[in-house]
Amino acid sequence: MSRRLIVGVVALATVLVGCSSSGEGGTSGGSGTAAPATVAGSVPAGPSGTARPPIEGPVPVVSGPITGGTYGVPYNPMPVELADEYGYTEQEYFISGSADAFAPVGALGMDGRWSVEPTTSADYETRIIVRRPADAADFNGVVLVEWLNVSAGRDSDPDFGFLHPELMDEGYAYVGLSAQATGVSGGPTRLEVPGVPREAIIPLKEWDPVRYEPLHHPGDEYSYDIYTQVARLVLDRGEPDPLGGLPVEQVIAMGESQSAGRMATYANAIQPLDEAFNGAAADPEVKTPAGGAIRDDIGVPVFQLATETDLLRLGFVAARQPDSEWVTTWEVAGTAHADRSTLDYGAASGRVWLTGADDVDPAAPCGQINDGPQAEVVRAGVVALVTWVRDGTEMPTSPQIEVADGDIVVDEVGNAVGGIRTPAVDAPVSVLTGKGNPASVFCSLFGGETPLSPEQLAALYPTHDDYVDAVRESADAAVADGFLLQEDADAMVDAAEASTVPA
Numbered sequence: 001m002s003r004r005l006i007v008g009v010v011a012l013a014t015v016l017v018g019c020s021s022s023g024e025g026g027t028s029g030g031s032g033t034a035a036p037a038t039v040a041g042s043v044p045a046g047p048s049g050t051a052r053p054p055i056e057g058p059v060p061v062v063s064g065p066i067t068g069g070t071y072g073v074p075y076n077p078m079p080v081e082l083a084d085e086y087g088y089t090e091q092e093y094f095i096s097g098s099a100d101a102f103a104p105v106g107a108l109g110m111d112g113r114w115s116v117e118p119t120t121s122a123d124y125e126t127r128i129i130v131r132r133p134a135d136a137a138d139f140n141g142v143v144l145v146e147w148l149n150v151s152a153g154r155d156s157d158p159d160f161g162f163l164h165p166e167l168m169d170e171g172y173a174y175v176g177l178s179a180q181a182t183g184v185s186g187g188p189t190r191l192e193v194p195g196v197p198r199e200a201i202i203p204l205k206e207w208d209p210v211r212y213e214p215l216h217h218p219g220d221e222y223s224y225d226i227y228t229q230v231a232r233l234v235l236d237r238g239e240p241d242p243l244g245g246l247p248v249e250q251v252i253a254m255g256e257s258q259s260a261g262r263m264a265t266y267a268n269a270i271q272p273l274d275e276a277f278n279g280a281a282a283d284p285e286v287k288t289p290a291g292g293a294i295r296d297d298i299g300v301p302v303f304q305l306a307t308e309t310d311l312l313r314l315g316f317v318a319a320r321q322p323d324s325e326w327v328t329t330w331e332v333a334g335t336a337h338a339d340r341s342t343l344d345y346g347a348a349s350g351r352v353w354l355t356g357a358d359d360v361d362p363a364a365p366c367g368q369i370n371d372g373p374q375a376e377v378v379r380a381g382v383v384a385l386v387t388w389v390r391d392g393t394e395m396p397t398s399p400q401i402e403v404a405d406g407d408i409v410v411d412e413v414g415n416a417v418g419g420i421r422t423p424a425v426d427a428p429v430s431v432l433t434g435k436g437n438p439a440s441v442f443c444s445l446f447g448g449e450t451p452l453s454p455e456q457l458a459a460l461y462p463t464h465d466d467y468v469d470a471v472r473e474s475a476d477a478a479v480a481d482g483f484l485l486q487e488d489a490d491a492m493v494d495a496a497e498a499s500t501v502p503a
Contacts, residue, residue: 059232062240064093066127069211071353074129075204076148076157076176079348086168089134093242094214096125097229101221102270112268112295122218124226126184127204130242131160132173140171141249142386143234147179147227147259154201155183158256158338161345162375163382166485173246175234178204179227179259181217223262224270227253250389252382257337260304267302268295293321301388302327303395305381307374308408308416308434309337309447311401323397330398330483332377333419334432336370336447343369343446363446365437370447372432373422376488384482396482408434413452413460420483423492427470428452428460429501457502464501471496 066074074092082088100118108114133139144167148155157176160167167174178184186203204212234251237243255263294302306329310316314337321327343363363369384395401419402409409417414431415424424432431450437443452460461467475489484492 057232058097058229059236059238060095060097060226060229062093062095062233062238062242064240064242065091066094066211069208071208071211073353074127074211075207076129076155076349077352078131078160079345080352081348082164082168087134087138088131088168089244090129090131091242092127092129093240094125094127095230095233096123097226098123099218099222099225099229101219102224104269108269108292110292112264112293113297114269114272114295116269116273118225120221122222123216124218124222125215126178126217126226127212127215128178128230128242129157129176130174131168131176132243132246133171136244136246138171139173139246141247143173143175143243143246143248143251144382145175145177145227145230145234145251145253147253147255147263148176148183149256149259150180150182150187151258152201153182153187154203154207156346157349158342158345159254159378161342161349162256162378164345166379166383173243173248175230175242177227177230178215178217179223179262180220181223182220184212184215184217224266227266228270250386252386252389264292264294267298268292271298292319294327296321296324296327298326300326301385301395303381303385303388304329305378306331307335307337307447308333308401309335309436309445311403311434312406312408313337313434313436313444317403320400328395328397330377330381330395331401331419332372332374332398333401333416333421334370334372334425335374335377336372336432336434336436337445339374339446340369340371341375363443365440366443366446367437368449368451369436369443370432370434370449371430372447372449373424373484373492376485376492377420377422377483379488380483380485383485398483413456414450420478420481421474422478422484423471423474423496426474426477427467427496429457429499454502461502464499464503467499467501468493468496 074090078088078090083090098121101120101122102116103119105115105117144159144163146157146159149158150156155176155178160174160176181187183203185205205215231251231253234243235248253263255261294304304327306316311331321329323329340363381395387393388395398420399418402417411417413428414433415428416433424430429452431452432447433449434447435444436446436448457467461470472493475484475492478484479486479489
């Protein structure tokens with residue numbers, strides 16, 4: 001099962017959200033599922049108006065900002081052009097302390113209402129990467145904490161890749177955490193990516209032994225507590241202050257793919273221990289049962305987003321659960337687990353240190369991969385989540401993608417029926433699918449795209465104005481339904497106007 005989760009903390013109260021799906025299936029960089037962040041300090045009322053008790057616990061020791069090393073930049077750095085365009089700074093810090101592991105108490109039921117208890121403790125030193133507005137006046141009060149993904153055997157920041165236009169335009173701060181041992185020192189999973197140099201997909205201590213020499217990770221069973229401690233750090237900062245004195249009001253935790261699967265465990269198991277994030281966690285031996293749900297008594301907003309790939313290839317269809325007071329799930333037609341925007345952002349990050357990154361296209365052996373609207377819908381989801389966290393306004397309800405006989409039901413063009421609708425599927429120029437090239441694990445996650453023939457385009461859109469009108473109608477409907485931001489809808493209409501469809 002694949003699940004993508006985002007967790008938030010409301011004014012020192014917390015909220016959990018999930019963006020896509022990833023659990024025990026897929027290209028996991030470790031067993032288990034991922035976690036949200038945690039807060040320290042007194043916690044005001046949450047979205048429901050219920051006062052929360054103070055959240056207490058250890059806060060990591062911070063050193064940095066870290067400089068030097070072989071490349072002079074952190075691993076998976078922010079693309080340089082973003083700093084200039086949005087007025088952001090990026091700094092890396094090492095954090096250290098002692099973290100607990102957890103073990104289950106009793107059975108792990110399908111309803112997600114799990115109990116765990118701390119077992120052993122171990123020392124750790126890992127890193128966070130911090131991106132924030134250079135001018136504190138631009139900060140909007142929200143910090144996003146991403147559990148960096150290690151599915152490829154090294155750290156990556158896919159949620160930041162999807163979200164950065166909205167996050168940086170609106171003044172969010174961002175913290176990426178190397179939560180798992182695989183990202184720091186390596187592990188059994190090393191996804192082979194065709195055409196990508198080996199030095200681009202290796203763990204921190206192998207990538208830059210000088211810069212990352214002090215780091216040591218005791219194992220993934222301690223990762224949940226490390227993540228919780230980072231959330232506390234965001235709200236209880238000393239010196240050095242990674243956030244430069246920014247007045248933090250909300251903390252949102254994010255996880256993509258395998259990281260979000262770990263967050264599902266965090267939400268179900270660890271959250272009830274201290275309500276740190278309004279999420280829950282357990283050690284990597286505490287695996288989410290196939291088809292297991294997010295507990296519906298969690299007491300904070302939970303947002304999940306599933307692509308077509310997640311539903312079938314990664315098994316999320318078995319974990320579908322009805323929307324409830326605290327859990328909302330979006331399913332997006334025409335999307336794949338990873339897509340062209342994922343690779344474009346990764347290449348832009350690689351250009352900071354990797355010579356020839358522009359010449360590397362990992363998708364080349366995969367054929368034409370999905371270029372659907374996942375990033376745009378994820379951005380709308382996070383904005384809706386933050387609103388939910390801040391004032392209790394519930395997120396829009398998503399229709400489900402139709403599934404029958406073990407496959408996704410498609411329309412006369414070949415695109416999915418049901419789910420969140422955007423111009424990509426309602427005013428199509430391609431068939432967009434979550435099914436990728438099955439010849440490799442890597443390619444299977446990137447879906448596919450098949451352009452419509454000139455004859456098909458002419459039948460759908462007799463004139464160019466007909467095409468633009470169809471795009472505008474779909475985009476306007478998605479904005480009205482809360483599934484697209486106005487700026488992303490406008491960009492889709494602008495692209496349609498600039499196109500030559502149906503020629």
